[in-house]
Amino acid sequence: MKLLYQKFIIRDWHKKDRISAANVISSVLSEYSLTWEADGADRDVLEVEEFYINAGGEFWVIEHQNQIVGTGAYYPIKRGEKAVEIRKMYILPEVRGLGLGKHLLQQLELAISKRGFKQIWIETASVLKEAVQLYESSGYIPATGVETKRCDRVYVKYLY
Template sequence: MKQYYQDFIIRNWEERDDRTQAAEVIHSVLSEYGLGWEPSGADRDVLQIEEYYLATGGEFWVIEHQNKIVGTGAYYPIERGEKAVEIRKMYLLPNVRGLGLGKYLLQELETAIASRGYEQIWIETASVLKEAVKLYENNGYIPTTGVETQRCDRIYVKHLLPRI
């Protein structure tokens, strides 16, 4: 998968150099908002992308700008709900926010998820990530209950129309 948005490249994660750069983006954004990096907990999946995403039927994408990773977005199947996935690790560095990239990334993730026959998308986030909360709420995600990640205090679900 390789797509373009303005002068950004959105592509599949590759083992060669992406693991460290993707982890640095996520760590940086978490720190910016006063949230902890948890390499042995909530962020273990970023260090083990093959196991958590690729081996389970999920996808992990990176956003590249001028040969540097500036964002991430991913999903994998989950047991919660019916034919469900969880969108995870959707982070953008501050210098690339406000360009519509987050909304575009969310829509592309949703399109990929729907094309694989999934019917529900779950997202956990933290209230302090105000831009993310606004993005999800403005794009049809409904607040619900059952947060499973310690640093998150909000959970959303979106129901996709079954394919006919």
């Protein structure tokens, strides 16, 4: 998969992206005083094959001038009906405000819908104000049952 948005390339993750993608996520977490958890909530970034590819999901990176500047992913989950969870939507501050996050979310939703899933779940932290605003303005409904320690919000969107 390869998509273009302005001067950005959104593409499938490759093994060579492992460290760069992890660095993007770690950097954004740090920006918001959240902790990188290599043995916990972020283990999936270090083991993309197991958590995403082999599990029936996808992990994408956003590339700009041969640098990884963002990530986004999803995988099937047992919560809900024919459900996935969107995870690891992180964009470096220098490329925010260009509509990239909204475009990435829309493309993830399109890919998820094409694969026949019916529900999309997202967990986030209130401190990630831009993410909360994006999800709420994109039709995600607050729900209950947060499963990730550093998160305090969970949302669901029903696909019809």
